[in-house]
Amino acid sequence: MKIHYTTAKTTDELERILSLQKMNLKSAVSSDEMEQEGFVTVHHDLDLLTRMNDACPHIIAKDNDLVVGYALSMTQDFKYEISVLRPMFTELEENKIQNYITMGQICVAKTHRKQGIFRGLYEAMKKASYPTYDAIITEVDATNRRSLGAHYAVGFEKICTYHSLGQDWELISLKTS
Numbered sequence: 001m002k003i004h005y006t007t008a009k010t011t012d013e014l015e016r017i018l019s020l021q022k023m024n025l026k027s028a029v030s031s032d033e034m035e036q037e038g039f040v041t042v043h044h045d046l047d048l049l050t051r052m053n054d055a056c057p058h059i060i061a062k063d064n065d066l067v068v069g070y071a072l073s074m075t076q077d078f079k080y081e082i083s084v085l086r087p088m089f090t091e092l093e094e095n096k097i098q099n100y101i102t103m104g105q106i107c108v109a110k111t112h113r114k115q116g117i118f119r120g121l122y123e124a125m126k127k128a129s130y131p132t133y134d135a136i137i138t139e140v141d142a143t144n145r146r147s148l149g150a151h152y153a154v155g156f157e158k159i160c161t162y163h164s165l166g167q168d169w170e171l172i173s174l175k176t177s
Contacts (some may be wrong), residue, residue, distance in 0.1 A: 003117055007057035016067035017058065021072050024107050026141075036065040037113070038146035040105050042082055044072070053076055056101060057138045061108070061117045068112040072104035073128075077092045082145035087164035091171050096158055100173070101129050103138040122154050122174065130176035142168035157176070 008014055009116065026039040033039075044052075052074050053056070061069035078122060079089040085104070092100070103125065108117045123134055140147045148170060157171040164167075 001057060001063055001115075003115070004062045004173045005120055006060060006062065007048045007128065008053050008060050008070070009040075009057070011046075011050070013060060013067055014053060016045060017049065017060065017070045017072070018044065018046060020067060020070065020107055022161055023107070023110075036146065037110065038144050038150070039141075040107050041141055042084055042105055044082075048078075048081060057128070059121050059128060061112075061121055061124075062124065063112065069106075069108040069117045069121055071109075071125050073125070074100070074102040074104035078104075084165060085139075086168065087162065088171060091160060091162050092137065095171075097135070097137065097159065097173070099126075099133055100135045100137045101133040103136050106138075109136060118150050119154050126174070126176045133176055136174045137171070139169045142170050148172075166168075 008017065021040055021044065024040045025043060026041055052072065055075045055077060056073040058073050059071040060067050076089065079086060082104050105120065106121060131134060140151060151172055154174070156174045159171040159173050161168055161170050
């Protein structure tokens, strides 16, 4: 199996991202799966995903023609469009973080996990982001230990933990250079 990393270019690829996202939403997985495999929090629609992709293309991992992973790119222009992410942007402003791209969500298909695709998506995102951005920023639900561990393993560093919408979030950063 040879995984190819590229940017999302077609509506079909964006629809495949949404399909993969739907299968991994917190509401779609069991509590055991949440603990062992992680989950995604935000549900996007095709219009928003397309506009985000037009501003800064999403990174996808493909096994032949099948999208098996994605990392969503989100510029600051979208900070008011996803309500659950607004507090993150407030924290970034309060911590005086500048010149960054936000990784809005990352997910790998269950059939392709533990094969280095998570790391590969971030490597591809770093290459696509540098030198325009100094860092990739994201937040992870503090209860999502699997995702936090994976992020720290690829080089993310903690900026802060904050409380919003009744839960704790870890705000983390990955240098692009």
